[in-house]
Amino acid sequence: MVVVIGDAINLERSLYLLLQVLELRGDVVLAVNAVDEARKAGLEIDKNELGKQLGIPVVITSAATGEGIEELKEVLVKSARSSSHIHYLFSEEIEEKIEALAGRFRLVPALSEFDGRWLAIKSLEHDNGVEKLTGFKAEKDFSSELAETRYRYIKRVLSTSVKGKEKHGWDLSEAIDHVITHRVLGIFVFLSVIYIVFQLTFTISGPLSLLIESGLESLGSFLGNSIGPDWLRSLVVDGIIGGVGAILVFVPNIFILFMALGVLEESGYLPRAAFVIDRLMYSMKLSGRSFISMLLGFGCNVSSIMSTRSISEPKERIVTILVSPFISCSARLPVFLLIAGTFFGTKGGVVVFFLYLLSIVVTVLSALIINRLLFKGEPSTMIMELPRYRKPRVSSIMFYTWNKGRHFLEKAGTIILGASVVIWMLSYFPAEGSQSYAAMIGRALEPLFIPLGFSWEMISSLVFGVAAKEVIVSSLTTFYGNYAVMGSAMEVMRVAISPATAFSFLVFVLLYVPCLPTLAVTKNETGSYRYVFFSVIYSLAVAYSVALAVRVIGGLL
Amino acid sequence: MSVRNVSTWLFLLGMLYVTLAVNTAFGFLFSAKDLMMGIVILVNGSIYLFGLLERVEDVKKRTSHLLVGSFFSYILSIYQIVVVFSLWLEGFVGGLCLLSVDAINFPLLFSGLLVSFISDYLKKSFTTT
Numbered sequence: 001m002v003v004v005i006g007d008a009i010n011l012e013r014s015l016y017l018l019l020q021v022l023e024l025r026g027d028v029v030l031a032v033n034a035v036d037e038a039r040k041a042g043l044e045i046d047k048n049e050l051g052k053q054l055g056i057p058v059v060i061t062s063a064a065t066g067e068g069i070e071e072l073k074e075v076l077v078k079s080a081r082s083s084s085h086i087h088y089l090f091s092e093e094i095e096e097k098i099e100a101l102a103g104r105f106r107l108v109p110a111l112s113e114f115d116g117r118w119l120a121i122k123s124l125e126h127d128n129g130v131e132k133l134t135g136f137k138a139e140k141d142f143s144s145e146l147a148e149t150r151y152r153y154i155k156r157v158l159s160t161s162v163k164g165k166e167k168h169g170w171d172l173s174e175a176i177d178h179v180i181t182h183r184v185l186g187i188f189v190f191l192s193v194i195y196i197v198f199q200l201t202f203t204i205s206g207p208l209s210l211l212i213e214s215g216l217e218s219l220g221s222f223l224g225n226s227i228g229p230d231w232l233r234s235l236v237v238d239g240i241i242g243g244v245g246a247i248l249v250f251v252p253n254i255f256i257l258f259m260a261l262g263v264l265e266e267s268g269y270l271p272r273a274a275f276v277i278d279r280l281m282y283s284m285k286l287s288g289r290s291f292i293s294m295l296l297g298f299g300c301n302v303s304s305i306m307s308t309r310s311i312s313e314p315k316e317r318i319v320t321i322l323v324s325p326f327i328s329c330s331a332r333l334p335v336f337l338l339i340a341g342t343f344f345g346t347k348g349g350v351v352v353f354f355l356y357l358l359s360i361v362v363t364v365l366s367a368l369i370i371n372r373l374l375f376k377g378e379p380s381t382m383i384m385e386l387p388r389y390r391k392p393r394v395s396s397i398m399f400y401t402w403n404k405g406r407h408f409l410e411k412a413g414t415i416i417l418g419a420s421v422v423i424w425m426l427s428y429f430p431a432e433g434s435q436s437y438a439a440m441i442g443r444a445l446e447p448l449f450i451p452l453g454f455s456w457e458m459i460s461s462l463v464f465g466v467a468a469k470e471v472i473v474s475s476l477t478t479f480y481g482n483y484a485v486m487g488s489a490m491e492v493m494r495v496a497i498s499p500a501t502a503f504s505f506l507v508f509v510l511l512y513v514p515c516l517p518t519l520a521v522t523k524n525e526t527g528s529y530r531y532v533f534f535s536v537i538y539s540l541a542v543a544y545s546v547a548l549a550v551r552v553i554g555g556l557l
Numbered sequence: 558m559s560v561r562n563v564s565t566w567l568f569l570l571g572m573l574y575v576t577l578a579v580n581t582a583f584g585f586l587f588s589a590k591d592l593m594m595g596i597v598i599l600v601n602g603s604i605y606l607f608g609l610l611e612r613v614e615d616v617k618k619r620t621s622h623l624l625v626g627s628f629f630s631y632i633l634s635i636y637q638i639v640v641v642f643s644l645w646l647e648g649f650v651g652g653l654c655l656l657s658v659d660a661i662n663f664p665l666l667f668s669g670l671l672v673s674f675i676s677d678y679l680k681k682s683f684t685t686t
Contacts, residue, residue, distance in 0.1 A: 170617050172683040178618060179625040185600075185607055189629075192597040196636055204639060207646040214650075350593050 001079055002028045003072070008038035008045060008060075011162060013385065015154045016147075022056070022087060024118045029057045029079060031072055036062040037388070043164035050161040055087065064393065088153040094142055097124060105134060121146065128312075173388050177272065186276035193269070195353050197260040201253050202337070202349035208252035216245040234432075235424055242481050242489075243420025243474035247412050250334035250473075255405045257333065261298070262400035266392035270295065271384060286367050290320040294363060297327030298356075299404055301518045304329075305525055315371075321525055322535055323366045325514035326542075328359040330408065331469035335509050338473050342490045343502040351503070355510050362511060362542060411468065419471045423464055423478050433482045438475075452508065452547055453501040462508070468515055500554025504547045511543035558682065560616040566623055567608040570672060574602030574630065577665055589659040598665065601629045620679060627676035634669025637662055 004021055006014030011032065021028055032045055051058035057075045061068035089095055101123055102116035111119060111134065122130035124142040131137050170178075180189060220241045227233040264270045277291045290311060297304030304324040311317040328336075336355055340348035426438040433439070434456075441463055442456025449459055461475030480489035480496070497505075513536050514522070523532050558566075581588045582595025608622025641661050648655035 170621075170683055172680065175617065175621040175683050176625055178621040179604060179607075182607070185604060188600045188603070192600045195593060195597055196632075200636065200639065203643045206643055207650045210647060210650045353593070 001076060003031055003076070004028055005031045005033050005061075008032050008034045008043065009041060009388070010385070011045070012151075012154055012158060015157065016150055018054070019087070019150050019153070022054075023121055024115060026056075027079060029059065029072070029075055030054065031059050031061045031068070033061050033063055035060045035067065036065050038164075041164070043162060046161045046163075050157065053157045053161060088149060090146060090149045094124065094145060094149075097138075097142075101136070101138075104136075108134075173268075173386075176389055177386065180269070180272050181275055183279070186272075187280070190273050190276055191357075193264070193273075194356065197257070197264070198353045198356060199349040200260055201257045201333075202352060205250075205252035205256050209249050212251065213245075213249050216241060216248065220245070231428070234428060235421070238478060238481055239420050239424025239428075240417065242477050243423060244412055244417050246338070246473045246477040247334055247416050247470050250337050251405075251408065251412075253333060253337055254330055254408045255401055257330065258299070258404040259397060259401045262397040262404075263392050265400065266390065266396050268387045268389045271386050275384065275386065280364070281367075286316060286319065286364075286371075290316060290367075293320050294324055294327050297324045297329060299330055300407070301325045301327065301329045301514060302521050305518065305521045308525065318526060318531065319367050319370050319374075321522055322370055322531060322538070323363045325518050325522075325535065325539065326359055326363040326366060326511060328356050328510055329469070330404075331411075331515065332509060334470050334473045335465075336506060338476070338490070339502050339506050342494055343497070343499045351506070355506060358507065358546075359510055362546070366538075366542070408470075411470065415468050416470055416474060419464065419467055420474045420478070423471070423475050426460075427478055427482065438479065452504055452544070452551055453498070454505060454508075455496065458497075458505055462512065465509070466513055466516060468517075469509070472509060500551055500557075503554055504551035507550045508543045508547040511539060511546060513539055513543075558620065558679070560613060560619065563616060563619045563623055564609065564613070566675065567605045567619065567626075570623070570626060570630070570675075571602050571605035571609070573668060574598055574605060574626075577668060578602055580664060581662060584659065587658055587664055588662045589657075594662075598633065601626060601633060604629060620682060624676060624679040624683075627672045627679070630669040631673035631676055632669075634666050634673070637666045637669070641666075 002021055002025065004014070004018045006018065014032075018028070018030055030050070032047065032050070035045065038045065045060060047058045047060050057079060059068050059072045059075055061072055063069075090098065098117060098120040101120035105111050105114070105119045106116040114133075119130055119134060123134060123136055124138050125146060126138065126141045126143065180186060182189075220237045223241065224233055224237045227236055261270075264273075274291045274295065281291050290308075293304050293307045293311070295304075296307050301324055304327060305321050308317045308320045308324070311320060333352075336352045337348070340351040344351045423438065426441075427433070427436045429437060438460045439456050442458075442460035445459045445463070446454075446456055454462075457476065457479035461472045461479065464475045465472035476493065477489040480492045483489075483492045483496075493502075513519075519532050519535065522535055523529060526532075578595045578599035578601075580586055580595075581598055582590070582592050584590030604622055604626035608619050608626070611618040611622065613619075641656065644655045644660060647653075
């Protein structure tokens with residue numbers, strides 16, 4: 001059973017998808033959604049007439065108000081399986097070809113599970129997947145003739161089942177789009193919006209982080225006074241509370257960032273951002289579709305890489321997979337906030353904004369370089385339907401925020417908790433501080449990082465950060481916490497590290513090796529370790545060069 | 558709104574926001590020095606001024622710039638209120654006073670709130686489908 005969800009306001013385009021599904025199978029239910037908005041716009045949809053014309057059950061729904069949802073469930077339970085049925089006929093010439101091809105395909109045992117007529121129609125449309133499946137390529141592409149027939153049928157159906165106002169002049173969405181998607185203004189408006197989002201993330205979370213921090217401090221001192229053995233006290237207070245707590249302090253930032261992104265998505269602005277950036281991306285031989293994948297990377301690089309499956313052009317897909325890890329994921333945000341807050345105070349928000357901007361610039365430039373060096377691919381064209389602007393609903397935003405943000409909490413309770421214990425052990429044995437195993441790892445790599453001015457604590461935390469980027473925060477607070485006789489690990493860091501080195505470290509964290517889950521998904525999606533090695537080496541080279549440039553320029557200033 | 562009124566508002570608000578941008582970027586009057594915020598306000602000013610580049614007879618296009626510009630100004634005002642509230646709360650939690658006249662940026666805050674009436678008025682001139 002398939003439910004096709006149509007948009008009540010754009011029913012013509014929604015029915016086109018429905019017809020394509022109906023060509024494949026008959027057990028379909030049409031849910032005409034957003035009917036509340038259609039009514040506001042003066043549209044009246046006769047579901048009985050629509051159902052009669054299409055020969056399938058039709059339910060009118062509104063996801064926003066819940067209207068029709070129960071009816072939809074009932075219809076789904078009652079509906080029976082059925083095979084595809086013909087609603088309209090194409091021109092005589094095309095019908096003859098369909099019949100001949102369908103007959104031919106029906107004789108092939110390997111194609112027996114597919115509908116012959118559907119395979120024939122798809123072959124005449126030059127569908128790549130069906131051409132590969134059948135091994136047949138039609139001489140002429142009949143896509144436009146087939147589309148015209150479908151649209152003629154849709155018009156006929158709608159003429160009797162939908163009544164409403166004729167559209168006159170511009171609507172609100174068109175008026176806003178005229179400015180928001182402007183060739184010049186669009187980019188600057190996008191940058192301004194993103195800047196405000198990061199500033200809000202930094203500002204609003206301030207008091208909440210402060211509350212969590214003081215709560216954790218109280219818990220730490222309570223447990224510190226209650227636990228007897230030194231090693232156990234150190235494990236609980238410095239390792240677990242210090243390590244996991246250092247991450248938990250940034251939970252408000254993560255949730256506020258996702259809430260702000262949720263507002264942008266719910267309101268319909270984010271697809272416009274993709275549209276605006278599409279022009280820029282095209283010059284880098286990428287399409288707005290790649291940008292949408294990259295946009296997901298602001299949440300998590302893994303989902304960003306997995307979403308590249310929607311990119312039809314293989315070379316463009318590989319380039320997008322290779323450059324997506326440069327997009328600053330939410331796991332890197334706690335590191336940025338810790339260092340930026342410690343070293344740059346109230347200007348921390350500006351630093352974080354610049355890091356995000358740098359991540360976009362490096363991503364785009366890398367795409368250009370990889371395209372020039374490795375591939376000479378052409379970007380796939382992007383056709384996207386811009387949704388209407390909507391007033392965001394609180395329930396949707398809360399759902400979006402929780403859905404995205406809870407992974408961060410889950411990670412804190414699993415990977416980061418485990419990593420904190422391991423890091424504590426490595427920094428406590430065989431002797432605490434500079435004689436520990438963690439110090440040995442950092443010192444072994446120290447010569448490589450002399451030009452960048454990174455200490456062994458910073459280097460070791462980078463090594464552990466490959467497991468998950470948030471671990472860098474736990475590592476830094478554990479390592480520098482060891483020196484803190486009075487005051488916090490952050491105060492020790494402020495004394496031990498110069499602002500130029502701190503900024504250079506932030507840039508390195510932004511650009512260096514992707515985390516292990518990202519590398520694993522890169523292997524899965526590309527099917528080759530070649531791209532994984534390339535990703536590791538290329539990102540290290542870029543991170544080192546840009547961090548060095550930042551350190552040198554910062555030193556001169 | 559007539560094309561003449563729209564153009565006048567575009568010019569006046571464009572100039573106002575360019576002035577506010579300079580004021581915020583350099584921290585001249587009732588505002589802390591904040592270059593980045595100054596640039597964001599300048600973008601708001603250019604939304605109005607770009608409207609003047611549209612053809613005079615294209616009143617819908619000019620009105621669009623006034624609508625989006627005034628909504629953006631309103632958002633900046635709300636943003637400023639949120640920042641001020643967060644500063645107050647952070648100070649309250651930490652037992653400090655982080656608020657100052659400059660941190661509030663009164664010119665930006667009040668301009669946006671007043672301009673929001675224009676946005677509200679203009680919305681009615683477009684259909685909502």
